Amino acid sequence: MHIPDGFLDAKTVVATAAASAFALKHNMAKVKEELNERELPALGVMAAFIFAAQMVNFPVMAGTSGHLLGAALAAVLVGPYSAGLILTTVLIVQCLFFQDGGLTALGANILNIAVAAPFVAQFVYNAVRKFNFAGSGTAATFLSAWFSVMAAAFLTSAELALSGTVRLGAVLTPMMIVHAVIGIGEGLITCAAVAYVGRVLNLKAKVSMNPDAGGGVN
Template identity: 60%
Template sequence: MHIPDGFLDTRIWVGAGVLSAGAVAAAVAKTRKVLEDRQVPALGVMAAFIFAAQMVNFPVAGGTSGHLLGGALAAILLGPWSAGLILTTVLIIQMLFFYDGGLTALGANVLNMAVIAPWVAYGTCRLVSNLFRSSAGRTAAIFLASWMSVMAAALAASLEIAFSGTVPLKIVLPAMLGWHALIGIGEGLITVVVVSFVSRLWGLEQPEQKSVAGGEGL
């Protein structure tokens, strides 16, 4: 999912960088209005958890592996704006210290995993939770939202690579979506378990309740 340097055309990575910068700036402005000093540690804890969880790979198929993306988890618990800041921080640290993703591709990686993934997850979870107002419905909403977030990020990465002329769309799209459809199942299962545990811990049993961070978590 992390796009390295050299895979994107200049126009693509510059455009993605501009969009990501705008989204991050909006997230900073939005969260500044709702976060209090006592709530900031919740973002730090979530960032640390996602960073650590991404270091643990689970087998998928054919000798490949996947890891937690975390966009859905952060968006559902803390809201999409806070999730964007959390994932952006994680991606920057991974790029600088673990060379996971390239510097020129940082904007695209942020756009895919810190903007698109959290908002797709948030919208999907909110929609399905409102349609099926039950414990089982909420669980299904969280799982589907997590799976959709992974697929949306994979789709965006595929389009960026294809439009850059690096790999033809007919090759990169089925490959990316095929593997990430499996990875998304792992994402969904992990997110359901963690959200269920944290929701009981924080007392956030109803989708309409605000998150502990004061944002629009579900």
């Protein structure tokens, strides 16, 4: 999922970096509106938790493995704007200190994982919760996690194709199949983590039923 250096051409690097910068500037403005200083430590704890959780891989199939993306986890508990800043911090640390994702591809990785994935998670979570059936909270959390992984995988495939690295038809199907399985693991882990982290940090699901709202920590 993390694109390394050398896989994206100049136009894609510049375009994704610009899009990520614009989105993060908007996220920062929204977070300043929604949070106060007392609530900021919760974001740091969330970032540390996601960073640690991403270091643990689980087997998928045919020798491949996956790890927690964390977009839905953060979006459900602290809203997509805060989630974007949390995941951006995690991605920067991983890139600079662990060589997980390339520096030139950092804008693309942020766009896929820290910008698009949390808002896809928000949209799916809101859509499922509107049905208000028994267990809708768990179903909404699981599906928001699964779709967030699929969205990031799709954007990664599209960026590689736009860069001429590989044909879209050649990369999209295997990428989506593998990440459909990874998404199941993401959904299960996210459901457990939302319950655990929410209890430890005294948080509850804060993705608003209003699709235009960003959510936040109480």
